[in-house]
Amino acid sequence: MHPCTDQSILELHEIISTVAHSFTATLSTNLLQHPPLIDETHQCHGSLQAPNAVHEPEQESFGEEKDDSLYPSPLRAFKELSAHYGISAKLVKNILNYGYQMPTPVQSTTLPLLLEGPAYRHHGKKWHRHSPGTGSHLITIAPTGSGKTLAFLIPIFSSLYQERYVQLKENPSSTLKEDGPYAVVLAPTKELAYQIANEGRKLALNTGIRISVMTKGMRIGSTRDGEEAESEDNDEETGAGKCNPNAPVVKSHVLVSTPMAMLNALREEDGSVIDLKSTRFLVLDEADILLDPLFREQTIAVCKAHTSPSLRVSLWSATMSSSIQELAESLLTPHPGPTFRIIIGLQDSALPTISHKLTYCATEQGKLLALRQLLAPTAPSSRSNATQSLRPPFLIFTQTIARAKALHAELRYDIPAAAGGSSRIAALHSELPDRMRSRIMADFRRGEIWVIITTDLMARGLDFAGLNGVVNYDVPNSAATYVHRAGRTGRAGREGGVAVTLFTEADVPYVRSIANVIRTSEKAEGKEVLSVPDWLMECLPAPSKQAKKDLKLHGVKERRSGKEAMISTKSSYDRRARVKKMEMRGAKGRVGKSRALEDKDDQGEAAD
């Protein structure tokens, strides 16, 4: 990594203190309720630097008189967007319609850079004035729920809107160029892609800008002729269809996609990947997972397909290891323009504003008992700090799909019929058909489903405003995964969220790194009583490098597959009898489609 210069550190502190000051001076009602978000800024240990520049502070001289600061001033209020950056009143109105008057720290810091660009850039040992708006690339690491989505969407919409304005001035009957997308946003899951597109639609209101989610079978722009794809207005509706040359062409200005869907759309029949010359903005949301081996090949292929010299790339996440940052920088090398790295708050740390609980359960059976206690509506609420029930809605994370299904089968009837029974609890994983995934997400957002049992599919980016808690039924496979899973609660500085991690004897070697991220963030927050006490830290062994790697790749060994990886309090005799009964009911045609799917889960369980 490139060293942080005194200059950049000074500048950063200046920015941070100005931002913090403006926050305390004129807090919006929304942020007033969430002071921790501000504290994170106060305690920002960060760097704002151009990693591509060779910093030699003593020898530096300025190409011009330096009468300005190195970086643009932070944004203090969304209203400034119009006056300082020429953002259209329509767009500012749409932003204000969200109900936020004040930008969050990540928005405050990154928006000026993305909208205006750095005031100066380093070139050949000299600082040169940078023409405003010239492309800079960004690597941003900021806590979960800190408003990164709006931070990357606003510059895209502003630039698009300005381009449209210029075009309309030249030719009043012209429409925006539709020879391919103007912006592409990559996200690791369909659920997150829909969420981003929905946020974008709120910004796009009355602007004529179109934003779509890339789904199976869609093709891009006018690279080939074809029927235009329907623009999607639905929340989490998914299209399904095979990719073929006659498939509908999506002509939206902003495309949101998983790397695989994008790559499929860019692939010609002969296997080659078409160039996207139209794209000016490429955003990698949850960039560290997109560059993880799981998605790396597809993500890099999509990045390489973007060949415009004016392309501006930005990468965003709450966690990013130094090796991923290096990979990100190498990905940016072919694109002209400086790269900035912005870190808000403590890097890779869990939210200190939520309550973190590590609960030792000894065995798998113990975990099930502990979970049932959390679910029990009669137990005292976790909010009163006594043990132990968790107020819905909440998420339960398991290590594998098979375990999510099995846990669902186990808990399905635990919610009393009077409270809605089995309809209140669902399993969501990638084996479900798209439509069912969308339906579960929509029902959860509407409050009809209270508990979702899921895998790490839902660990990243998803924003449920009222989520009260997260249960790690199975320990996460890395500290970063813990940060993201726990970060589904306590969004936008909201307090009262709970993250419970149940662990058994088999998990003991893996709990220390989770305990560390919790303690570090709480210490930085100045908490006197830490969620993980010293005595527990002393009991937790430090895992070897190999054990950590193994855990990250495959999860805890005992839960990967096979009989011992299953979750149940029922004997196999009971389970088989139950499956038989279900089958008989199915034969009588009394079970609907969703019940049939549940039965399939049971069969899987019985087969194991």
Ligand SMILES: Nc1ncnc2c1ncn2[C@@H]1O[C@H](COP(=O)(O)OP(=O)(O)OP(=O)(O)O)[C@@H](O)[C@H]1O
């Ligand atoms: N300026 C603001 N003031 C108050 N709330 C905001 C502001 N900007 C965004 N939010 C809200 O904060 C919540 C979290 O935002 P967002 O989903 O963008 O977080 P994120 O940083 O991308 O989190 P993650 O790392 O988990 O993906 C959302 O509900 C969003 O509407």
